[in-house]
Amino acid sequence: MMFQELPRVIADGPLSHAVSVLLEGRVELLPWQHLLGQEDETVSGIYTFGHPVLTGDLMDKAPNVKVISNHGVGVDHISLKDAQARGIPVGNTPGVLDGATADMGFCLLMAAARRLVEGVEIARFGVDQFKPKRSETFLGREIHGASLGIVGLGRIGLQVARRAAGFDMHVSYYNRNRRTDIESKFDVTYKPLHELLATCDYIMLCVPLTDETKRLIGVDQLRLMRPTATLINIARGAVVDTDALTIALTENWIYAAGLDVTDPEPLPKGHPLLELDNVIVAPHIGSATVQTRQKMAELSVQNLLAGIAGAALPNRIA
Ligand code: NAP
Numbered sequence: 001m002m003f004q005e006l007p008r009v010i011a012d013g014p015l016s017h018a019v020s021v022l023l024e025g026r027v028e029l030l031p032w033q034h035l036l037g038q039e040d041e042t043v044s045g046i047y048t049f050g051h052p053v054l055t056g057d058l059m060d061k062a063p064n065v066k067v068i069s070n071h072g073v074g075v076d077h078i079s080l081k082d083a084q085a086r087g088i089p090v091g092n093t094p095g096v097l098d099g100a101t102a103d104m105g106f107c108l109l110m111a112a113a114r115r116l117v118e119g120v121e122i123a124r125f126g127v128d129q130f131k132p133k134r135s136e137t138f139l140g141r142e143i144h145g146a147s148l149g150i151v152g153l154g155r156i157g158l159q160v161a162r163r164a165a166g167f168d169m170h171v172s173y174y175n176r177n178r179r180t181d182i183e184s185k186f187d188v189t190y191k192p193l194h195e196l197l198a199t200c201d202y203i204m205l206c207v208p209l210t211d212e213t214k215r216l217i218g219v220d221q222l223r224l225m226r227p228t229a230t231l232i233n234i235a236r237g238a239v240v241d242t243d244a245l246t247i248a249l250t251e252n253w254i255y256a257a258g259l260d261v262t263d264p265e266p267l268p269k270g271h272p273l274l275e276l277d278n279v280i281v282a283p284h285i286g287s288a289t290v291q292t293r294q295k296m297a298e299l300s301v302q303n304l305l306a307g308i309a310g311a312a313l314p315n316r317i318a
Helices: 017-023 032-036 080-085 098-113 116-125 155-166 180-186 193-199 219-224 242-250 290-308
Strands: 008-011 028-031 043-048 067-070 147-151 170-174 188-190 202-205 230-233 256-259 279-281
Touching: 008 032, 017 290, 028 032, 043 290, 067 290, 098 116, 098 155, 098 202, 098 230, 098 256, 098 279, 098 290, 147 155, 147 193, 155 170, 155 180, 170 193, 180 188, 193 219, 219 242, 242 256
Parallel strands: 008 028, 008 043, 043 067, 147 170, 147 202, 170 188, 202 230, 230 256, 256 279
Antiparallel strands: none
């Protein structure tokens, strides 16, 4: 029997167990550092797991690559323009993570509104040991009946809107393109960004990170928000100006923030945002459930193997 060589794939790691199992015996994995060395014509795929930056220069180190497959929907770390210019299809995993990411957005919204983290600390250490800097220790803000503004009513944003309906929230949204086709079905109202920021109790960011959305929320936008408002970011850290947000939370321009993503990510130890009682920071775990990560692993590996075989990717973004 002839020994068949496996296609060679460069991936950043460590990969999840789900991805490793699916790739076992199907590809030969090479570490990300391989892209930093000599050009290698034998590599046929690149797999991005944990948002490594992938530029055209790095793509040129593997000139025969037939596919770039991303584990996740956000592809701001990959230069799509450079991939297109080189004729390399790029796959990602939209749809399968919408519910989990929207759930996370709601976790953060509820935890920030009801001061859950401070409450846990008080329960654990006692009110004498853990003294929140904010007054009125146990009082949070109401969620049901409040207004929610969704910035980016796409796949994940719509799932957020559906959850908000169950809490009797009044939902408005801002996109570049108004979605009149679904406004009545999902009971959502369109507002320009400045109006959304100025009128909502909760603002949830669900946009992709692009040149247009980088630092979309800075000093001017935070100044527009109500002092009782909470900002939730489940998009990408750089959609928000971190320094401006730190000042806004320190000086109580807004009530609180819940961040699944930050800029930089992770925040360095001792960063002022991590010292504040009115911000909850999670380590980018929006899609991190057993079930969703399994689906992401399956779709991203299907994209990878299809590209290597020269077939159409089940989900191609560029
Ligand atoms: P999507 O379906 O493409 O929705 C994105 C929405 O953002 C669209 O409604 C789009 O509408 C709007 N948008 C795009 N550019 C905009 C701009 N400049 N101004 C205002 N609105 C803009 O994407 P999705 O699947 O919901 O994912 C959204 C993002 O969530 C991803 O790109 C990723 O970065 C992030 N994400 C995070 C996690 C996590 O773990 N926290 C997990 C998954 C995804 P218009 O085109 O009409 O503007």
